[in-house]
Amino acid sequence: MKRVTLLIRTVVAVSVIFGALHLNAASPLDRDFNDQVKSVAEMLARFNGIEAKPGVVGRHDNVLALFDFDMEQRIPRDSLEELVGDFVNTVEQWNGELRLSDACAWAEATCVFAFNKEKFTLSLILQQETFGEEQHRWAVVGVRGLREAGFYNETRVTISPVDHELHFMSFNDLMNNDYHLAAAMRAINRDIDELSFFLALLHSGTLKFDRVNHLKFHFADVPDFVFTIEEITRPGNNSGWLITSLTRVSAREKQHYINRLYGYNDED
Numbered sequence: 001m002k003r004v005t006l007l008i009r010t011v012v013a014v015s016v017i018f019g020a021l022h023l024n025a026a027s028p029l030d031r032d033f034n035d036q037v038k039s040v041a042e043m044l045a046r047f048n049g050i051e052a053k054p055g056v057v058g059r060h061d062n063v064l065a066l067f068d069f070d071m072e073q074r075i076p077r078d079s080l081e082e083l084v085g086d087f088v089n090t091v092e093q094w095n096g097e098l099r100l101s102d103a104c105a106w107a108e109a110t111c112v113f114a115f116n117k118e119k120f121t122l123s124l125i126l127q128q129e130t131f132g133e134e135q136h137r138w139a140v141v142g143v144r145g146l147r148e149a150g151f152y153n154e155t156r157v158t159i160s161p162v163d164h165e166l167h168f169m170s171f172n173d174l175m176n177n178d179y180h181l182a183a184a185m186r187a188i189n190r191d192i193d194e195l196s197f198f199l200a201l202l203h204s205g206t207l208k209f210d211r212v213n214h215l216k217f218h219f220a221d222v223p224d225f226v227f228t229i230e231e232i233t234r235p236g237n238n239s240g241w242l243i244t245s246l247t248r249v250s251a252r253e254k255q256h257y258i259n260r261l262y263g264y265n266d267e268d
Contacts, residue, residue, distance in 0.1 A: 225248055
């Protein structure tokens with residue numbers, strides 16, 4: 001059985017030969033541009049068999065051509081061969097299509113924010129949703145990183161059990177002077193809703209957006225697998241929006257993956 005990694009390179013090589021035969025006037029840069037997966041929409045179209053990489057025929061080989069070659073550096077070749085081979089076979093048997101509007105598709109935007117002139121990174125998880133009369137939009141469904149950035153932790157401040165006799169005078173210090181401890185006033189059995197916390201910081205004007213540092217998409221539609229796509233910028237014909245990670249999962253593991261994506265406390 002041919003190695004999957006060799007198959008991927010063969011698919012790319014065939015596309016180059018095709019370009020040389022049928023695009024005689026085209027330069028190598030032109031051929032690379034034609035091969036490049038230039039948008040998320042184009043990646044989905046190739047994955048779904050609606051479009052094809054120049055010179056590549058069939059959904060099987062077009063899905064192979066969507067893998068990032070650099071995965072060879074992160075996963076042992078034999079393991080990668082089996083993993084990718086099983087995935088592509090599953091995709092063909094599944095006969096479904098990837099859509100950004102599906103319930104098992106997420107965008108993850110790694111963003112830089114500023115708070116009191118100090119910059120830090122948060123990951124925003126977004127999904128597409130339908131509202132009104134068939135209107136569509138991206139909506140923020142999760143936030144990760146507030147705890148790591150020091151906005152809150154598991155510390156609990158002590159409000160004296162007799163503070164009520166003083167009409168809770170300690171509120172002044174906790175809410176005005178030591179406002180960074182505000183989250184520590186919550187009850188032991190109450191967790192922080194990071195999305196609400198994040199939106200409150202934005203609403204107050206104390207949290208300022210700076211930029212999106214990185215964007216990736218997560219997909220969990222294909223049975224028994226989860227994978228991500230990211231934009232790979234480099235010379236050559238293996239560039240653009242490519243599959244950069246692939247994990248085989250059980251139904252339980254897939255739910256754990258989704259919980260971690262949202263930043264939920266994922267304990268068995």
